Amino acid sequence: MFRGRIRMHTCRIILFTSLVWFLLDVAVLFYYSDSPTPSRGNNVGDGNPGPVPHNSLGILGVQAAGAHPAKRDILDDSNNAVNNFDSAASHSNQKDQEVIEVDERGFSLKYAKNQLKKWSLAPVVPEQAGQPGEMGKPVHLPADQESLMREKFRLNQFNLLASDSISLNRSLPDVRLEGCRDKSYPGLLPTTSIVIVFHNEAWSTLLRTVWSIITRSPRELLAEIILVDDASERDYLGKELEDHVANFPVPVHVLRTHKRSGLIRARLIGAKQVKGQVITFLDAHCECTEGWLEPLLARVAENRKIVVCPIIDVISDESFEYVTASDMTWGGFNWKLNFRWYRVPQREMDRRNGDRTQPLRTPTMAGGLFSIDKDYFEEIGTYDEGMDIWGGENLEMSFRVWQCGGELEIIPCSHVGHVFRDKSPYSFPGGVAKIVNKNAARVAEVWMDRWKDFFYEMNPGARSVEVGDVSSRRSLRKKLQCKSFRWYLENVYPESQMPLDYFFLGEIRNAETQTCLDTMGRKGGENVGISYCHGLGGNQVFAYTKRQQIMSDDNCLDATGTDGIVKLIRCHGMGGNQAWLYEAQDGLIRHVNSGRCLSKPESRDVTLPVLRRCDGSSGQQWIMKSRFKWQATIDDNSL
Template identity: 60%
Template sequence: MRKFAYCKVVLATSLVWVMLDMFILLYFSECNKCDDKKERGLPGRDDGLSRPRDGPGEGGKPVVIPKENQEKMKEMFKINQFNLMASEMIALNRSLPDVRLEGCKNKLYPDNLPRTSVVIVFHNEAWSTLLRTVHSVIDRSPHTLLEEIVLVDDASERDFLKRPLEQYVRKLEVPVRVVRMEQRSGLIRARLKGASISTGQVITFLDAHCECTTGWLEPLLARIKQDKKTVVCPIIDVISDDTFEYMAGSDMTYGGFNWKLNFRWYPVPQREMDRRKGDRTLPVRTPTMAGGLFSIDRDYFQVIGTYDAGMDIWGGENLEISFRVSERSQYFNNLDRLQAVLHVNAWVSVFASPGVTKVDYGDISTRSALRQKLQCKPFSWYLENVYPDSQIPRHYYSLGEIRNVETNQCLDNMARKENEKVGIFNCHGMGGNQVFSYTANKEIRTDDLCLDVSKLNGPVMMLKCHHLKGNQLWEYDPVKLTLVHVNSNQCLDKASEEDSQVPSVRDCTHSRSQQWLLRNVTLPEVF
């Protein structure tokens, strides 16, 4: 009997300890979840997807932060360089307006479009913007066209982008894979990693902080189905980094670049509008793409050599791949909507960007060999046939610095803009702001701006080149070394005492201060 009672006591004690252990385990398990959310400082899944449809940011409307939270907002802004507080107030699946043209809404697409893998690279991205990108892809794409979403983590350090992210995307209705780079590798190599493990016939590259709108995917895939050698880019709208307001972009712009190979948006030229015969629902042929957002057939991506893995960060990859595609007689197409040291010397040959000759851009022999293998046309063909509207001067007498004989200073655009005075500064020999062309039209140009004088004794302004001569016509005398402004019959002179960083125009006196050396000048021959 005593033995039986003893066993009961032991059993009861054991049960108490087991229950206590379970309580402690559950308690700390819940605490870990709480700590995880605290560490992220971000909304959980349920909170992010169940807000009212008139909530903050719905319909793409701006989020206004109350005055009492302004200081905290500014501190949070520093984390990702956008208004993180506003982003966290917005649902991960917020609504956006459908700004498509009526003709686009009524277009019909084939049923058997190719399936795509969407590749998104991120590094320390905010939880809200990354997941809002993912949800916009899932919510506004036919699932029959989505092979998968591949998230490539370029060595992020934030804990919420590790296990919590993997657990979150595992529950989504479209396959989402998270791939980790072992070390920080840069956008290009991370994209190449994502492309290599993806399985869709089409690869679509997106940035980690964009939102797809209704009908964004079908037109991209339809163009590739029609021609696998077409690379298709969406129209890029704008999301304010301050209020997260969605603002529709123009469908009447396309991608180009200036002579320093900086990407720029330009109005669609009249020749392209004529080709489309006024139908704005047709894609725009564009000489370059913006960079981060495009779709391409998997096999064709391999044929053209994918990305240049020698590029460490973003910037220039869009031009490099644009040249390869276009010089093989293909075109980029710009249609429908989405928000959101260069190796180009291997492609531009004799038209190398003015001023880059002193830049050590590394070994580009592999890319040069690729150009030969692909039998690409010369860059001059690209300028004449694909991008005839380019601001790059194809015919000029001189390209480089313009140096004053007396002061040994050079003309310098000082990074100023249109309608500002041209500058003059100590010559540094590194090109950049001191690269000017004396064109076959006898203009003095820096990019798409020409030196312009509208009255006697100046000032010398930088205005858009109009190619009508007039106030922008200059005559260079290779013997006297003078630059004569034809309309005023005055000579370009050194800076005045009133402003030591601005050249002047004065009556010609044949003084050394009015003599200028043009780099590699070739007169009168045009090349």
């Protein structure tokens, strides 16, 4: 009888164990089935969930709305448990039949399924009615605080008093296009590590950046936040900061450089420590908006060689008002290699079929805020470590990505605000001009082939700057089999103000007066001038192109009126009033539309060249001498 009870007990154990394993097998099979049922709420569902609707909070969102971020850990525990189970199941399941697309160098363009995470939408940050700065509204300080405000303004070159009065987790309006709010994204996405470099940053702006990331990002997709302190000197950014972030609901790590390294090298320190699949670089005075992260990660998941940027909105340095930026601008650059925003051309709108919510291919990026696959970041050479402090790294990476087989995009459905300052509060060893010229010269020497002459003519001081050894970067370009800068101008940025083909680059000197055409530093719409020839380039550098333009950077010589005034007008490439014919034999510069010739100034204003009837006099003769000539048939990939 005793033995019979043991047998009965053993049978029950066997049956119970078998039932448990059977249910576990069913769960795993169900998870890896191709069920089209979309995952919602906590995303406890099939292993290939459908898109997560971006306008639905789901179960988690309803429960968490209005809760303080620190209290959301309890809500997230269930999600983390599911994700841990999913991860374990993924590793136990063989992926022999999974085919990953690769490029010509063997770099995988897609993520394996076990590299992705299920996620749920972050709840909306509720408005704290009546509090300063809520919903992105401007902060207006009392008149009696004006003096204190100006005093503190100098510390960071923004209104610190206003920033300190605003909640670290303030509410913001949903600034996305209507079509973005209804977009759905894959239920499985890669994780990201956020890397933020700071130097003597204000407490409120730094912590507001961190909290906006935490509260407006799907928790499952945030691997960590890495704060890289670039030798800050303020006490509150030491142990106090470390203690403060130690208990945040997302892992926040503080790394330190101990000596001033600059943005570029400090970012590399952070990038070497990331655990996420994607690196997202942000500045230390940003605010992320609702739904900012998912569109970025979804696009990288489509193709790991796409580098993506959010639309960068403006946070006022005076009032901290949140101002939405246009989705109709993209990144470009001028002859000085300064980054500039320009209007998106019609051809790019046509490529997107007029859908402004679709990713926008941009020639360059601002560089402060972007996401890039961790392995691809390494594959294409991270940053140029020969660059110092800050400046030029954004153009260097933009050229490198495009010329070496990647793509660079602005994602209109992702918005991040940034405090834009009129000037930097920080000093640069050796001076700002020297560092910026060095960095830009490295860009020109490695990536721009013969078009580097435009930069040097506009920045003659850069010729004397020691750029350092660029052989390793040139070797990288050769190793990656990167395309020429001509290819970039033809295929990526045909709207660039750097002409593809031109006859001349340099000063335009009047034969009689021995004075030179000069922009005088004037803006578009103002008159072109003339002054003594200083031979230093800059404002006296003009290009005469095969399209019959006489251009200086963004502007072309343009004549419309009967008064003979010649203006600097934004180059449109359509000829017309901007078409000029130069014949070296007689030295005349003829305006094609009017048939008149560019002449020396008249006595009423000796600084303004004018258009007059052509008479062949020495006052109408101009000398264009240039050592920078080449034809389109010459190979422009000069390494």
